[in-house]
Amino acid sequence: MVDLSSLGRFSxxxxxxxxxxxxxxxxxxxIQRDITEMTSERPGPGTLYGAIRxxxxxxxxxxxxAIERRKPYQLTASGREALGVELRRMRSMAVxxxxxxxxx
Numbered sequence: 001m002v003d004l005s006s007l008g009r010f011s012x013x014x015x016x017x018x019x020x021x022x023x024x025x026x027x028x029x030x031i032q033r034d035i036t037e038m039t040s041e042r043p044g045p046g047t048l049y050g051a052i053r054x055x056x057x058x059x060x061x062x063x064x065x066a067i068e069r070r071k072p073y074q075l076t077a078s079g080r081e082a083l084g085v086e087l088r089r090m091r092s093m094a095v096x097x098x099x100x101x102x103x104x
Contacts, residue, residue: 004086007058013043013051014060018075018083021061027070028052055079 007014013035020026020034028048036042043051052073055061060079064072075083098104 004082007051007054013047014055015083015086016043017048017051017055017073018060018079019087021073021075022080022083025064025072025074027067027072029070031073 004011004014016035016038017031019038020031023034026034028045031052032043032045032048035048052061056063056073059076060082061073062076064074066072095104
């Protein structure tokens with residue numbers, strides 16, 4: 001079973017990074033900018049790169065060869081699977097909550 005909670009305090013930033021990378025490879029600054037567009041909040045470098053490191057350790061993302069001084073990352077197959085599982089879980093919870101509120 002895939003469980004992003006194993007990423008500890010980096011689980012939410014990790015989810016956002018993975019959503020960003022679902023659109024294709026990107027380097028840290030591009031990921032940070034994409035997350036800011038999605039959430040209106042800019043993750044700090046420590047949070048961003050801490051989550052990137054954890055995602056790499058779990059095999060959910062991998063670094064690609066550097067382009068100039070920028071190091072791009074991409075989702076791995078297991079990262080795509082983990083992201084799909086987590087997003088489906090979140091959708092199920094959202095639908096249930098909206099139904100209970102009478103908003104669905």
